[in-house]
Amino acid sequence: MCGIVGAIRAQNNVVEFLTSGLERLEYRGYDSSGIAVWTPNSIERVRRVGRVKLMEEAAQAAGLKGCLGIGHTRWATHGGVTEPNAHPHISNDQIAIVHNGIIENFEAERSRLQALGYEFTSQTDTEVIAHSIHYEYTHTSSGNLFQAVQTACQRFQGAYAIGVIAKDNPDQLIAARMGCPLLVALGENESFIASDVSAVIAYTRRVVFLEDGDIVQLSTQGIDTLLDKHNQPAQREIKMSELSLASLELGLYSHFMQKEIHEQPKAITDTAEVFLVGGFEPENFGANAASIFEHIRSIKILACGTSYYAALTARYWLEAIAQIPTDVEIASEYRYRKVIADPEQLIITISQSGETLDTMEALKYAQSLGIQHSLSICNVMESALPRESELVLYTRAGAEIGVASTKAFTTQLVALFGFAVTLGKMRGLVTPTEEEQYTSELRLLPGSIQHVLNLEPQIASWANQFAAKNNALFLGRGIHYPIALEGALKLKEITYIHAEAYPAGELKHGPLALVDQNMPVVVIAPNDSLLEKVKANMQEVAARGGELFVFTDLDSEFTAGAGVHIIRTPRHMGVLSPIVHTIPVQLLAYHTALARGTDVDKPRNLAKSVTVE
Structure with missing residues (x-):
């Protein structure tokens, strides 16, 4: 959500870096962009509503050049999508700033600064930062920019x-962080700032991750x-980024979402390796994990969006395999209610970016x-x-550019499954035979997912039928209900079709009233113990004239017919079946978006990394 770049270079023009860096950050979600560059006589600025390319063309037309500059892609919060609200903001032709996040006391600051004579030209909270720094720069710090930023x-x-x-x-280029991601990157006779390493990786791999308050x-x-x-003076370790440029390129694919869907066999293999090589051992989560896991008596998982659905799936595994009470909450709700705290509870947070503010x-x-005890499941080092x-366990999904999460979600599921088995083993509930079975199923998982990917043409054939609809219903039971939720989320995110998901057993308690020939109903129907129940729910839909689109297993007994469309994934994968059945709902959403002509990788109003409330 929003993107920051900045550079100071001894020889080279920064404009090329600023524009290419912002293009690398387009996946984060934005609606306007801009850059500001120091020149001998002034700070020159170019801003545009719309894609970075429009701003880049305007900068080239203006002949903008310089060795110091900052840039930004804005996702509107305070104020509409207009050029005056776009970043960078400049105060009195002297101070230029870019900003991610939200200043909660901006109204009070705005009034204070207006009383001091400052005029505001935007509706943003960001402009108070520019004017506040300018005031400190000209009145209290004797022209010391670092001190002015520090005081402001x-x-x-x-x-x-x-x-x-x-x-x-x-x-000088000054940067500060509190609650929103920001890093420093170091090159030869040049330094950079960025909100994501992808913006700088073409220039240097040496990065320093700033901490809150830096x-x-x-x-x-x-x-x-x-x-x-x-x-206080602080030292931050210089890290060598492992991100590859290839992961930021489309290659043979049409969209990053499609590429990332097809990268899931490798991403899952890489994430599962820690368990396949090292076993289901607590040390995979941290040096002192064993002593922590021994004493916890319940688990609470906190997450948002897609990660929340991964948490809902994990609850089934944790209670079935490890037999430990598990609660799942949306993070933005949990933080604003009175909670009965249990010191012997383990808090698990799940986030692709590791920067989700809520x-x-x-x-x-x-x-x-x-x-006291917390575990993070995260994709970004x-x-x-x-x-x-x-404690922490990193998923190994690699860079995920598409706003709608795909491989990050399935690797989160692999990590959470590994945690459930580890905890069950520690509690004496997983026998050596069961551990061997879980290991075998985990080893076979990437192959099963590749099998599903091979069904893409069949899944794509359904897309035109969905593209013409305005609503869709997803059904699942048991551990597959969260996968139905994820399928509905993917469809609404990138196609703008209104989609809901329900436990199939809840049909008769309300959603059945919506079913008619204009409401496609997607059913996750694996060959498990609930299959007959799901078939009965399907009969309820068919009896009301609803059209069924069923994802089932190779070894289940279903018959296609009028109003019943069936695609068979591989044989039932047992406890890992939810991961396998995630792939077809991702592909269905992707191909429906293509049929509707929406912007697959950059859906409207959404951002990849949600760093504001």
Whole structure:
């Protein structure tokens, strides 16, 4: 959600980096973009509503050049999608800033600054940052930009990541972070800031992840000054990013979503390797995991969006395999209610980016209540949630560019399944024979998923029938109900078709009233113990003239006919069946979006990394 780039370079023009970096961040979701570049006489700015390409063309037409600059892709929060609201914002032709996050006390700050004579030209909360820094720069810091940013930041309440340049300081780029992701990247005679490593990977792999409260001053030689939240000098480790440029390119695929769906066999293999090689051992989650797991008596999982559906699936595994009480909550709800805290409860947070603000704040809330033990399931190394958590297991999905999560979701499921078996084994509930069976099923999983991917033409053939509809209903039972939820979410995210998911047994308690010939009904119907129940629910739909689209297993007994369409995935995968049945609902959403002509990778109003409330 929003993207920041910035650079200070000894020789090279920064405009090419700023525009290419913003293009790398397009997946995060945005509706306008802009850059500001230091020139000998002024700070020159170009902003445009719409895609980065429009802004890039305008910058080229203006002949914009310079060795210091900042850029931004904005996802509108305060104020509409207009050029005056686009970043960067400039105060009195002297201070330019870009900002991710939300300043919660911006109205009070706006009134204070207006009383000091500042005029506002936008509706954004960001403009108060620019004017506040300008005031400190001209009135209290004697032209010391770092000090001005430091003083101004003490006034802000909320979350922010900011990049700052000044007309009178051509040799400094200032950045600060509180609650929103921001990193520093170090090259040869050049330094960068970005909200995601993908923006800088073409220029350098040497990155420094800023922590909450950090303020940093950069020059062409690297980090000149870095203070932590206590205003004390701090050292942050330089990491070598493992992200590959190839993962950021489409290659033979039409969209990143399609590419990432097809990358799932490898992503799952990479994520499962820790269990296939090292076994279901607590050490996979951290050096002191065994002693922590021994004493927990319940689990609460906190997550948002797709990760929440992964958590709902995991609850079935944890209670069935490890026999431990498990509760799942939407993070944005948990953090705002009174909670009965249990010090012997394990908090699990799940996030693809590791920067989801509501999940991060929910974890902090749990910790404030005295809950000591936490585990993060995350796809991004060194992100906020793993750093804040006691234990961590990284999924190995690789870069996920498409806004609608695919491989991140299935790798989360693999990680959570591995955790459930590990906990069950520690509690003496998983026998050696069962452990061997789980290992075998995990080893066979990528092959089963490849089998489903081979069904893509059949699944695509359903797309035109869905594309003409405005509503859809997804049904599942038991552990496959969360997969129905995920299928409905994918369809609504990228096709804009209104879709709902229900436990199939709930049909007669309300949703059946919606069923007619205009309501396609997708059914997740694996060959498990609930299959006969699901068949009965399907009869309820058929009797009302509904059209059924059924994903079932190779070894189940179904017959296609009028109003009943069937696609068979591989033989029933037992406990891992939910992961296999995720793939067809992803492909159905993707091909329906193609048929409707929507922007698959950048669906309207959505962002990849949700770092605001």
